[in-house]
Amino acid sequence: MTALLAIISILLIAVIAVQIGKVTELAAKIRGEEEVQEMDNKRTSVWLLVFMVVFLVACVWSAVYYKNYMLGYGPHTSASEHGADLDWIFKVTLFFTGIVFIATQIALFYFSYKYRAERGRKATFFSHSTKLEIYWTAIPAVVMTLLVIGGLDVWNTVMADVSPDEEYMEIEATGYQFAWQLRYPGPDGQLGTRDYKLTSGTNPLGQDWTDAKNWDDIHPGEIVLPVGKKVRVRITARDVLHDFYLPHFRVKMDAVPGMPTYFVFTPNKTTEEYRQELKKYPEYNVPDPNDPTKMMWETFEYELACAELCGSGHWSMKRLVKIVSQQEYDTWIKGQQSYYLSTIRNTEDDPLKGKLLDIEIKQRKQEFTDAFESAVKADSASAKVLQLKYVEFQTGSAALTDLSRYELDNLVAALTKYATLKIEVAGHTDNVGDPAANVSLSQQRAETVTRYLINKGIDAGRLTARGYGDTRPKESNDTEEGRAQNRRTEFAIRS
Numbered sequence: 001m002t003a004l005l006a007i008i009s010i011l012l013i014a015v016i017a018v019q020i021g022k023v024t025e026l027a028a029k030i031r032g033e034e035e036v037q038e039m040d041n042k043r044t045s046v047w048l049l050v051f052m053v054v055f056l057v058a059c060v061w062s063a064v065y066y067k068n069y070m071l072g073y074g075p076h077t078s079a080s081e082h083g084a085d086l087d088w089i090f091k092v093t094l095f096f097t098g099i100v101f102i103a104t105q106i107a108l109f110y111f112s113y114k115y116r117a118e119r120g121r122k123a124t125f126f127s128h129s130t131k132l133e134i135y136w137t138a139i140p141a142v143v144m145t146l147l148v149i150g151g152l153d154v155w156n157t158v159m160a161d162v163s164p165d166e167e168y169m170e171i172e173a174t175g176y177q178f179a180w181q182l183r184y185p186g187p188d189g190q191l192g193t194r195d196y197k198l199t200s201g202t203n204p205l206g207q208d209w210t211d212a213k214n215w216d217d218i219h220p221g222e223i224v225l226p227v228g229k230k231v232r233v234r235i236t237a238r239d240v241l242h243d244f245y246l247p248h249f250r251v252k253m254d255a256v257p258g259m260p261t262y263f264v265f266t267p268n269k270t271t272e273e274y275r276q277e278l279k280k281y282p283e284y285n286v287p288d289p290n291d292p293t294k295m296m297w298e299t300f301e302y303e304l305a306c307a308e309l310c311g312s313g314h315w316s317m318k319r320l321v322k323i324v325s326q327q328e329y330d331t332w333i334k335g336q337q338s339y340y341l342s343t344i345r346n347t348e349d350d351p352l353k354g355k356l357l358d359i360e361i362k363q364r365k366q367e368f369t370d371a372f373e374s375a376v377k378a379d380s381a382s383a384k385v386l387q388l389k390y391v392e393f394q395t396g397s398a399a400l401t402d403l404s405r406y407e408l409d410n411l412v413a414a415l416t417k418y419a420t421l422k423i424e425v426a427g428h429t430d431n432v433g434d435p436a437a438n439v440s441l442s443q444q445r446a447e448t449v450t451r452y453l454i455n456k457g458i459d460a461g462r463l464t465a466r467g468y469g470d471t472r473p474k475e476s477n478d479t480e481e482g483r484a485q486n487r488r489t490e491f492a493i494r495s
């Protein structure tokens with residue numbers, strides 16, 4: 001419908017133009033060709049001057065009216081350190097090109113008025129003017145040099161990589177159709193190695209699980225960063241070209257398959273600080289359509305977008321970005337789980353299935369030490385009983401499995417630290433088999449444990465071993481899970 005109306009309008013305008021042409025032609029025949037042409041020229045040149053004024057006023061008015069929609073103006077201030085430099089160079093460029101734009105428009109229309117065709121006017125001839133040529137070469141050259149040098153200077157600051165002695169953190173963003181896969185290094189601060197050939201449904205980034213640096217890496221659903229900390233983002237893509245774009249931080253970098261890029265920036269305003277700035281603008285003081293109980297400034301979030309038209313789902317490549325205090329960041333990162341340990345570990349996809357990793361030995365030691373310390377401080381007898389979760393025996397025998405020694409060594413360390421504590425080591429079984437045999441087996445297993453401790457230098461007088469057989473089940477013996485829980489080794493702390 002709209003298209004039809006537009007076509008009809010254009011046809012009508014064309015018809016009118018043709019008719020005006022015919023009228024002019026007829027008038028010329030009546031009054032004499034030359035006179036008419038002169039009047040025509042004058043009229044056109046005056047109307048061009050009018051057009052110039054309207055056009056320039058409209059340009060300036062719209063620039064001022066829409067100012068707050070542009071990056072660097074109004075609510076769109078930058079939230080990163082280098083962002084202010086970028087905004088500044090854009091403003092300087094706009095200032096000079098704005099002057100040139102207005103001056104050339106005025107010259108264009110004024111000349112068409114002043115030098116319009118007139119009877120008896122003769123063009124002046126001069127071969128050249130050195131002075132004029134110096135002016136129109138030198139002035140643009142100086143301005144261009146200033147803009148280029150200023151721009152290069154900002155470009156070099158913005159694109160600089162981190163130097164090795166600098167404090168910074170590194171994260172990674174991989175674009176794919178259609179989302180971003182984010183990766184943080186775990187406590188080791190290092191991202192593990194990747195190999196695209198390892199990419200699978202459970203390994204979206206092709207991480208090499210035999211590389212210890214990968215074990216603690218995190219795959220968060222949003223970007224959370226501490227304010228004031230320098231961040232280096234490794235940027236790459238899995239399928240087609242994407243573009244890592246953080247508009248509020250003036251960060252924009254292509255994500256190219258097979259060619260890693262990066263961007264370094266330092267966020268300098270927390271999400272909350274940015275919201276407080278937005279509060280000053282009336283357009284942010286209206287209820288949020290998605291949550292009418294809150295104002296637009298209250299629900300504002302920074303975002304990561306894809307700035308490359310990468311396919312039909314391009315629009316959905318959005319992730320939240322939160323800038324928080326260092327303290328809030330520490331709490332957040334502590335709550336994040338390692339992707340490998342939580343999702344891959346000991347599954348079919350784990351090349352290290354069944355092996356104990358250094359990181360697990362460390363984690364278990366920490367867990368054991370914490371539990372032991374709080375059991376020592378506890379008052380109730382039940383709180384002083386701890387299970388040796390990773391101490392296991394060969395089926396139907398009292399021989400320890402190879403991996404049991406790590407937890408037993410943790411116990412040795414704890415008993416060495418608390419040199420006056422005594423413990424009772426208790427063996428328990430499920431209810432399968434003969435009760436007397438169960439008591440005897442659990443007794444032997446408890447003794448194996450105390451023997452291990454004595455061999456490691458713990459005084460035998462501090463240790464008792466006791467087999468309870470199936471007399472003290474923790475869970476029901478009716479299910480396999482329950483029976484597995486009941487087959488256990490515990491120790492009770494006696495002061």
Ligand SMILES: [Cu+2]
Pocket residue numbers: 175176241242243306307308309310314317
């Ligand atoms: Cu994309």
